[in-house]
Amino acid sequence: MMIKSNKSIYLADDDADDCMLFEDALREVCDTTELTMANDGVELLDLMETTVPPPPDVIFLDLNMPRKNGFECLEQIRATLKWKDIPVVIFSTSGQEDMIRKVHDQGANYFIRKPGSFPKLKQAIRQILDIDWSTHSWVPVTDNLRYHY
Template identity: 75%
Template sequence: MSTKPNKSIFLADDDEDDCLLFEDALREVSTSAELLTASDGVELIDLMEKTVPPPPDVIFLDLNMPRKNGFECLDYIRKTKAWEHIPIVIFSTTGQEEMVRKVHEKGANFFIRKPGSFPKLKQAIKQILDIDWTKHSWTPARENFHYQY
């Protein structure tokens, strides 16, 4: 675990129910984590421009969103010098191998297919929050990149 007591987490997802479920799961995993949400990619970039620095500890990024999708956000964040090292976890309903490969190549740190149950969602969030990003490889091996719960 990080020595920083409060984790700052950004979630970009256009599905309001998924956001509420994520927030509930996060609260059960970590009562001290701060969650900021964006309903699409344009909102996420606006949020980052207003609040970073300090950077969030991790960004959970959905792929299928209006206005600016997850691929475009990932690309934009990785090309922005001040943000390029922020850990990004793709958090999507799709598990298509082509999508997983594409976001791996674009520099995402992990790909998690949205779990089908609340306990599995909590497990996925806990697993990501337990990562010490200061010691983690920025280019994870392809076989360690995609988690399905």
């Protein structure tokens, strides 16, 4: 089932294959969503400097990137007045509990461990696009485990 949405999504990830898979999955879930990609944290923050406002509806942020990692980006996003309320979804291959707590404490809105299959990736994107961020509370998802804080 395709979602009808005119949302704007930013994706910061240095893995070209992950970016291509994400874009393909997004197009199958919702072909009207605008996707803007950055290859690392420096590129994401430069992009945000020149394009926000208007803010994206959500930022998917990988943690392990060169030049400026996801933790540094998240910290800067939350410290910048015009960006601080943009929902940030941490989208990482790592699912260590201490790291998940750290991004939660830094102000991430959601955590998803990168799914190991294309159907699960589509399901994860669909789930994120369906969230009403004004009422959403923190739920990190790592495989089938959910951590509530």
